[in-house]
Amino acid sequence: MADAVLAVDELSVVLRTRGGEATILDAVTIAVEAGETVALVGESGAGKTMLALAVMGLLPDAMAVTGGRIRLLDTELLGAPDAAIRSLRGGEMAMVFQDPQSSLHPAFRVGAQVAEAIRTHQPGVGKAAAHERAVALLTRVGIPQADARARDYPHQLSGGMRQRVMIAMAMANQPRLLIADEATTALDVTVQAQVLEVLRAAQSETGAAMLVVTHDLGVVSAVADRVVVMYAGRVVEAGPVIEVLTAPAHPYTRGLLAAVPRIDDAAPVQAIPGQPPSPFARPSGCAFRTRCDRADDTCAAAVPALAAVGARSDHDVACFHPESA
Amino acid sequence: MSALPVADSPIVAVEGLVKHFPVRGDAYGGHAEQVVHAVDGVSFAIAPGETLALVGESGCGKSTVARLVLRLLDATAGTIEFDGVDVTRLGGKQLRDLRRRVQVVFQDPFSSFDPRRRVGDSVAEPLVAQGRKAEVAARVPELLDLVGLEPAAANRYPHEFSGGQRQRLAIARALSVQPDLVVLDEPVSALDVSIQAQVLTLLADLRARFGLAYLFISHDLAVVRNVADRVAVMHLGHIVETGPTGTVFAEPVHPYTRALLSAVPDPDPVRERTRERIVLAGDPPSPIDPPSGCRFRTRCSLAEESCAATEPPLVDRGNAHLVACPLAP
Numbered sequence: 001m002a003d004a005v006l007a008v009d010e011l012s013v014v015l016r017t018r019g020g021e022a023t024i025l026d027a028v029t030i031a032v033e034a035g036e037t038v039a040l041v042g043e044s045g046a047g048k049t050m051l052a053l054a055v056m057g058l059l060p061d062a063m064a065v066t067g068g069r070i071r072l073l074d075t076e077l078l079g080a081p082d083a084a085i086r087s088l089r090g091g092e093m094a095m096v097f098q099d100p101q102s103s104l105h106p107a108f109r110v111g112a113q114v115a116e117a118i119r120t121h122q123p124g125v126g127k128a129a130a131h132e133r134a135v136a137l138l139t140r141v142g143i144p145q146a147d148a149r150a151r152d153y154p155h156q157l158s159g160g161m162r163q164r165v166m167i168a169m170a171m172a173n174q175p176r177l178l179i180a181d182e183a184t185t186a187l188d189v190t191v192q193a194q195v196l197e198v199l200r201a202a203q204s205e206t207g208a209a210m211l212v213v214t215h216d217l218g219v220v221s222a223v224a225d226r227v228v229v230m231y232a233g234r235v236v237e238a239g240p241v242i243e244v245l246t247a248p249a250h251p252y253t254r255g256l257l258a259a260v261p262r263i264d265d266a267a268p269v270q271a272i273p274g275q276p277p278s279p280f281a282r283p284s285g286c287a288f289r290t291r292c293d294r295a296d297d298t299c300a301a302a303v304p305a306l307a308a309v310g311a312r313s314d315h316d317v318a319c320f321h322p323e324s325a
Numbered sequence: 326m327s328a329l330p331v332a333d334s335p336i337v338a339v340e341g342l343v344k345h346f347p348v349r350g351d352a353y354g355g356h357a358e359q360v361v362h363a364v365d366g367v368s369f370a371i372a373p374g375e376t377l378a379l380v381g382e383s384g385c386g387k388s389t390v391a392r393l394v395l396r397l398l399d400a401t402a403g404t405i406e407f408d409g410v411d412v413t414r415l416g417g418k419q420l421r422d423l424r425r426r427v428q429v430v431f432q433d434p435f436s437s438f439d440p441r442r443r444v445g446d447s448v449a450e451p452l453v454a455q456g457r458k459a460e461v462a463a464r465v466p467e468l469l470d471l472v473g474l475e476p477a478a479a480n481r482y483p484h485e486f487s488g489g490q491r492q493r494l495a496i497a498r499a500l501s502v503q504p505d506l507v508v509l510d511e512p513v514s515a516l517d518v519s520i521q522a523q524v525l526t527l528l529a530d531l532r533a534r535f536g537l538a539y540l541f542i543s544h545d546l547a548v549v550r551n552v553a554d555r556v557a558v559m560h561l562g563h564i565v566e567t568g569p570t571g572t573v574f575a576e577p578v579h580p581y582t583r584a585l586l587s588a589v590p591d592p593d594p595v596r597e598r599t600r601e602r603i604v605l606a607g608d609p610p611s612p613i614d615p616p617s618g619c620r621f622r623t624r625c626s627l628a629e630e631s632c633a634a635t636e637p638p639l640v641d642r643g644n645a646h647l648v649a650c651p652l653a654p
Contacts, residue, residue, distance in 0.1 A: 043517035218590030259522035271522035
């Protein structure tokens with residue numbers, strides 16, 4: 001995929017503690033093209049947020065990249081000087097986090113915070129012009145009376161409105177890559193529907209590549225073109241969203257779908273037995289094998305590689321015994 | 326407000342429940358006394374062995390109702406009857422007897438256990454509070470086994486357990502005194518999907534085994550669909566629609582219920598991309614100064630002048646399906 005906006009190639013990340021080293025990401029490869037939305041889905045500890053933070057150059061100090069490459073457009077991000085990453089962050093790439101309450105500065109008016117994001121990356125823009133553009137951005141993300149709201153402090157806005165401000169800020173410099181990390185998880189469902197709409201519109205207007213990190217398969221199904229399923233630091237399945245969610249090949253993806261309650265179905269949910277392994281004690285071979293009903297000796301001996309499902313070139317699964325299509 | 330049709334002898338019956346919280350006017354000690362209308366005239370009943378879900382968004386008053394039923398808060402008005410006895414103003418020993426029969430599981434499995442106590446002691450706490458210390462040694466291993474944990478777990482500390490295991494412990498603690506009603510306040514909201522399914526399965530098993538009644542508080546409509554016999558949809562302190570879960574989900578009538586259900590994204594991408602969506606405009610109104618008449622009217626597509634005049638009562642549309650909207654078809 002030569003024209004990918006973001007290409008993460010065989011990225012490995014470890015957590016270093018006094019108790020030892022734990023693998024957080026194990027040779028993870030993903031790509032996102034312009035205008036495309038890729039959802040990164042998995043449960044707590046699967047490594048999806050760490051992947052997003054690695055791309056943004058925001059990994060916590062205890063984490064270290066031990067291998068792989070991250071390319072944004074023509075720039076190799078790993079090993080690039082801090083100043084270069086800083087100028088890309090909030091410019092070519094931007095991120096919306098889960099909790100807008102703690103991502104906004106409580107003591108500054110929200111309009112000023114959006115204007116600051118513009119002027120940081122475009123020093124040529126004057127104060128008045130930046131404010132005008134901030135108000136225009138706030139209008140575009142669906143904030144009513146944006147002129148007046150721009151003078152509000154974050155605590156005066158609801159959670160949904162604050163998340164819109166975050167999106168306005170992320171879009172301020174027409175990023176080529178927009179990462180949304182559980183951006184609607186803290187919101188009520190009617191507000192989530194509004195904010196997903198805003199994200200969709202923002203992306204289609206700018207043609208940005210969008211990486212959506214979520215645990216919610218409903219959100220995946222609502223916004224994504226392709227989905228990447230992660231388990232215990234590895235990609236276990238990836239492909240077009242309709243393929244993966246209607247004909248899952250990996251036993252974990254299948255289990256996840258069977259565990260999700262549906263609003264139109266009272267049939268009891270099917271639980272996946274056991275729980276995800278700690279990163280300090282991952283099973284050998286396939287990390288899912290201890291919870292998998294298809295596991296045998298092969299699964300313990302080696303890590304299954306991602307390979308095409310049947311004849312499809314765009315649907316991959318990492319399993320020795322995948323569900324055949 | 327009319328009483329809701331339920332089984333002849335409900336385990337709990339709530340009538341006209343009201344809870345107002347006074348708030349100070351502004352952050353600088355201003356005098357304007359204001360009132361949060363958290364719960365404003367809620368009635369429902371739960372039969373033995375039945376699960377009623379209260380569903381709604383943040384601030385609709387569902388958790389306040391839970392705390393009122395648990396008698397952790399005192400009602401401003403209205404009554405709570407337990408087995409036909411009014412418990413709204415009980416105190417002392419009678420309140421302690423009620424506590425045995427009504428137990429609770431909260432959302433956050435990380436803050437509902439004392440980090441310095443062994444979990445076995447926490448699980449046994451309701452028994453000790455009921456003066457049944459003698460039973461502790463025999464009951465705790467039994468309870469742990471019931472929720473799928475090893476008896477040896479009793480000697481460990483809360484931080485040694487995952488979120489799902491801690492929620493199992495909270496359930497074991499609630500069941501220690503053989504309650505009739507368990508109030509479950511967002512019991513699976515903090516859990517990952519695969520673990521959430523385990524806890525939902527456990528709750529269903531325990532209910533079948535002991536004939537427990539559940540008051541299930543949740544914002545997650547799909548979870549409610551999965552666990553509840555009946556559902557009551559709350560909006561700004563009112564129940565706007567209630568009925569058998571299958572009926573309300575398949576044929577929602579109130580415009581708010583319809584918007585709420587339509588906002589839930591469908592994990593099936595084919596259906597998600599073709600279905601009709603109702604996207605509400607704006608934010609929910611403040612419970613401090615709710616709109617007159619119907620509190621949903623400011624965001625409602627059906628609203629007309631008459632909606633501002635009076636608060637619409639819940640009206641039976643047949644089959645125990647009640648709707649508080651005279652305009653909905």
